[in-house]
Amino acid sequence: MTENEILDEFRTSDALLEGHFILSSGRHSSQYLQCARVLMNPARAARLAQSLVAKLPDDIRNAIDIVVSPAMGGVIVGHEMGRALGKEAIFLERPEGTFELRRGFHLEPGQKVLMMEDVVTTGLSSREAIKAIGAAGGEVVAAGALVDRSNGAASFDVPFFPLIALDVPSYADDEVPAELAAIPTSKPGSRKQ
Incomplete structure (x- = not known):
């Protein structure tokens, strides 16, 4: 899929939102990608996952034994990546604030x-998930995301493969531009701050 085709999938599903959003990272943004909406259509979710699998180098794709994603946002895309790779997919949860494997x-x-x-902004959740996977005995060979909105700032100790990278500015509390600060905030993510 081309970048425009990927963005069209987000637009068609009303997953690209405009307003004043507080992201899971705590940063502020004028745009929010509600990946749950783009993934609610199974055929669309499968297309996006297959497109990302096609971007993975053969050596990495062939090395993967299992897909692990952080709940809540990564559950559906992790499952679809598992399906596209022909591998099992499981997820991490934060029952006490720290990622761990549960449910057996x-x-x-x-x-x-x-x-x-689903979306990487600062990479904090991804790094926490990678740490939890290592603590559980796994070896992360790559990180993936539907969307990298870190503007190149997210870094990991493993190769990172986003389906698409978007240059959407985000701001710390003390950096919010006046025009954005004038808009009431919404916090659509799943993580408490």
């Missing part, structure tokens, strides 16, 4: 993992 999920020692997110 486990990783075999050294099992090769694709850590899959």
Whole structure:
């Protein structure tokens, strides 16, 4: 899929929102990508996952044993990546504020993992997920995301493969432009601050 075709999938599903949003990272933005909306259509979710799998180098794609994603946002895209790769997909949860495997999920020692997110802004959740996967015995060989909106700032100790990178500014509390500050805030993400 081309970048325009990917963005059309977001627009068609009303997943590209405009306003004043407080992101899961705590940063402010005038745009929000509601990946749950783009992924609610199974055929669309499958197309996006297949497109991302096609971007993975053969050596990484062939090394992956399992897909692990952080809940809540990564669950659907992680499942679809598992389907596209022909691998199992499980997810991490934060029952006490720290990611962990629950529901009987486990990783075999050294099992090769694709850590899959929906959107990466600062990379904090992804790094926390990678750490939890390592603590559970897995070895993350790559990180993936539908959208990288970090403007190149997110970094990991493994290769990172986003389906699309968007240059959407985000701001710390003390950097919010006056025109954005004048708009009431909305916090559509799943993580408490």
